[in-house]
Amino acid sequence: MTDDVLRLDAVTFRRNGREILHGIDLTVRAGEHWALLGPNGAGKTTIVGFCAAQTHPTTGTVDVLGRRLGRVDMQELRRHIGHVNPRHPLRSPLSVLEVVLTGFTGTIDMAMRWEPSVGQIARARRVIAEVGLADRAEYVWPDMSQGERGRALVARALAPEPDLLLLDEPTTGLDVAAREQLLETIDSLARTSPEVASILVTHHLEELPETTSHAMVIAHGDVVASGRVHDVVTTDVITEAFEHPISVGHDGGRWSARAIRTEFRHDFGTLDRR
Template identity: 65%
Template sequence: MTVTTPTPEDIRTTTPVLDLQQVTFRRGQTHILHGIDWTVRPGEHWALLGPNGAGKSTIMGFAGAQTHPSSGTVDVLGNRLGRVDMQTLRRDIGHVNPRHPVRSALTITQVVLTGLTGTVELPPRFTPTAEQVDSARALAQEFGLGARLDAPWPVLSQGERGKALIARAILADPQLLLLDEPTTGLDVAAREQFLEAVDELTERRPELTTVLVTHHLEELPETTTHALVISHGAVLAQGAVDEVITDEIITRAFEYPIAVTRTQGRWSARAVRHRA
């Protein structure tokens, strides 16, 4: 009998990117999460939805290898939290946060390069190689920032900042990309530019797995494949996006009558008004 040993690439392709089993989380005497089960597989693009206070940020803390559960198990990229060096694991996770606190006048190229160091500012002793600089500039160009590579952060529009942060997040070739309410503070044009960039990214890199957290359906990219809806710290529904984002489930999650529509791949939500 011939025994085939799986290659690292085989393991990367078949092992769940995220696997939460019976996860609970408590802060003091307050129970934040109650028995969360959730599995994310390679190449899937998840939306994490729910009202404020539902527990979305806590779940993203597990996904980003930032937080340990109170009970249950969390596996990220095949590594069990509590049995792996968290800092090392985070190198394979890209994170886009619109509240990225750049204080100095770093250029777009420099901000993208901080994706290699996992820092906000460039460390004093960090000197990128010519190849790393070329890669950072090439990524920024992919997102339409070719004419702004040397523009300082303070003068950038919110849309340009969002694109730069995506490039920063994927410079180190992560297996998982987390988008934490990425369109917060963007005007309509900047939001649409950002969502187009996300769609283009997932089409160019089909192996990349993404999780986007929001409580606004209008902020979901067209390439979203799955959705997890939580309410009061518990899973309300999860699965294929068209089966989860429905009038009934969204109404239950937000505890208000909501009608959901999808037009040309994008979602919207409106309150259901009962007229006499």
């Protein structure tokens, strides 16, 4: 019996006659925590669309939770996938508890003619506490900070106990304190939900949680490197993907990146990298 949660084999994707992805291979297993890295326009969002069972590849195969896209009810499959999108288009004054409960129905607002069970309410309150919002369960969406919204969306994604968690640039719009709080919440999932596989999409290395175990770096629709995070997130790989000399650092479990300064030495007529 396989423990593969997600598998992409030789996946390509074309839009308006242009090929955006060129033969992507990716296998994510239960309990692994992947980062999907690359510059803007690299194809990260397209790959997430496959992982979220929202789009089909042009060629190649995508298996999500043991079911192949094109042969499965996509809506039913999405109920088993937790998706954290910081651009969640909610406008209604739902409370934190109500936002989390929408994770059971996969809707933006509370579903009409649907009442949560006692067990679902208990589960929602449990994950709200796990993300540090127990004392704010009655806060309403329009009055919440971006950091509180981010943690509420993580709880919403976790409420139905998914097998796969997708975090699509989850720290977008957060200040430093809110970002760090959200990353602490994501790191805690390795303890509270150890069997759940996750994929976090970003182009900022400082936004990688400490629990990141694997990474794929893509550029121009091609895989630059994929595998164990310490083998992939390196100065050479990141420099190649972002097409700029970038020095990658790792300290205390967290990653950093800074440009390698290149100056022209007039006296020697050579490049001096500092």
